[in-house]
Amino acid sequence: MAQAQSQPNPGFYIGGEGGLNWMLNTTANATNIYPATGWAAGGMVGYDFVGPRVELEGIYRSNQATRQFQQFTAGANFNDTAIMANLMYDFRFGSPIVPYIGAGAGIAFVNASSLGGSTSSTQFAYQGIIGVGYEIDQNWRVNIDGRYFGTTSPTINNPLIGGVTYNNNNFSLMASLQYKFGAPSVAPPPPPVVAPPSFMVFFDWDRSNLTQQALTTIQQAANAFKTKGNARITATGHTDTSGPESYNMALSLRRANAVKDALVRDGVPAQAISVVGMGEKGLLVQTADNVREPQNRRVEIVIQ
Numbered sequence: 594m595a596q597a598q599s600q601p602n603p604g605f606y607i608g609g610e611g612g613l614n615w616m617l618n619t620t621a622n623a624t625n626i627y628p629a630t631g632w633a634a635g636g637m638v639g640y641d642f643v644g645p646r647v648e649l650e651g652i653y654r655s656n657q658a659t660r661q662f663q664q665f666t667a668g669a670n671f672n673d674t675a676i677m678a679n680l681m682y683d684f685r686f687g688s689p690i691v692p693y694i695g696a697g698a699g700i701a702f703v704n705a706s707s708l709g710g711s712t713s714s715t716q717f718a719y720q721g722i723i724g725v726g727y728e729i730d731q732n733w734r735v736n737i738d739g740r741y742f743g744t745t746s747p748t749i750n751n752p753l754i755g756g757v758t759y760n761n762n763n764f765s766l767m768a769s770l771q772y773k774f775g776a777p778s779v780a781p782p783p784p785p786v787v788a789p790p791s792f793m794v795f796f797d798w799d800r801s802n803l804t805q806q807a808l809t810t811i812q813q814a815a816n817a818f819k820t821k822g823n824a825r826i827t828a829t830g831h832t833d834t835s836g837p838e839s840y841n842m843a844l845s846l847r848r849a850n851a852v853k854d855a856l857v858r859d860g861v862p863a864q865a866i867s868v869v870g871m872g873e874k875g876l877l878v879q880t881a882d883n884v885r886e887p888q889n890r891r892v893e894i895v896i897q
Contacts, residue, residue: 601643601685602731608771609636610736616656616671619760624660626669626759631656633765637679641773646681650697654742654763660707669707673744673761675718676700683726693738695722703747703761716744716761724767732773740765790817792894794852798885799836801847803855811852814894815859825897826861828852829869833889834882838873846870852892 616628632655639648655672681695701718705711724738742763792814794807803811818824830845830852849868857863877888 601641601728602773602775603641603643604773604775605638605640606648606734606771606773607636607638608769610634610652610767610769612765612767614654614656614742614763614765616654616658617760617762617764619762624662624757626658626660628656628658628671631671633767637769637771639679639681641683644683644685646679646683646693646695648679648681650677650679650699651675652677654765656763667708669705671761672704673718673742673763674702674704675742675744677718677720679720679722681722689728691726691728691734693722693724693726693736695724695738696720697722701744701761703744705747705759707757712748714747716747718742718744732775734771734773736767736769736771738767738769740767790814790896792817794892794894795887796848796890796892798833798887798890799844801844801851803851807852808855811855811894812859814896815856815861818856818861818865818896821896824865826856826866827869827893827895827897828856828866829871829875829893829895831871831875831877831889831891831893832873833884833886834873834876834880835885836883842870842872845872848890848892852894856894 611634614631614633616631619626633652635650635652637648637650639646653674658669658671660667660669677697677699679695679697681693683691683693685691697720699718701716702713703716704713720740720742722738722740724736726734726736728734742765744761746758746760748758792810794810818826828849830849832841832845849870853866853868856866877891878886880886
């Protein structure tokens with residue numbers, strides 16, 4: 594489950610946003626316009642492809658300003674209601690912190706008023722976005738981003754001085770909260786680890802001949818091999834720690850070959866059997882040197 598939660602899922606999302614807006618100083622018909630810090634608020638609906646995102650955004654910006662004439666100063670109000678189509682891209686590095694960039698284009702309904710006159714116009718709007726998000730879980734995400742927003746140049750119509758065209762350029766610092774629909778997907782559980790069938794054949798001290806009990810066990814191993822179809826058998830011989838190490842290595846190999854011969858007699862192809870001699874290595878029961886331990890005198894049959 595923890596692994597599944599670390600992997601985001603595609604899906605639709607909605608969100609709300611708000612922040613501060615700084616409209617850049619501009620001039621209009623020999624008057625200087627000095628906007629104050631304003632505010633912005635809006636919302637979006639989009640689809641996250643896990644990497645790229647597309648969204649439709651509606652946002653309102655409002656700024657008050659001072660217009661400086663040669664003889665006097667006047668106030669002004671500027672606000673934009675924009676509908677933007679945005680293309681975003683998330684840079685994912687396997688962390689809940691997700692940097693992103695984006696760009697958008699759309700239309701803005703611009704309203705401006707000053708000196709008793711006001712005007713409304715529809716302008717082409719565009720913006721660039723850079724920010725960082727934090728994914729609380731697979732549904733909730735918070736973002737902080739900086740934006741440049743601009744439109745084609747609107748005009749303030751005033752009965753005293755006529756039409757005044759100005760530049761509408763803005764920087765915004767925005768925070769947003771988004772909710773992605775859809776339940777988190779749960780990764781399938783890993784397949785169970787199945788140990789290959791194994792059988793154990795034991796030997797008398799310093800012997801490689803097979804007892805009747807050993808032959809019965811080997812027959813069971815042969816039957817198990819036949820049910821597997823395409824399989825291989827490894828017969829690994831072992832000894833206890835009594836006797837010289839070099840002698841025990843040869844003895845373990847004789848024991849493994851004795852098991853192989855019995856498997857062949859029981860119908861297992863010889864080419865499907867590998868034999869290994871381990872000598873005193875791989876003790877089933879740990880003992881000191883020169884100790885006769887019956888459980889260490891064995892051949893392990895593993896079907897893979």
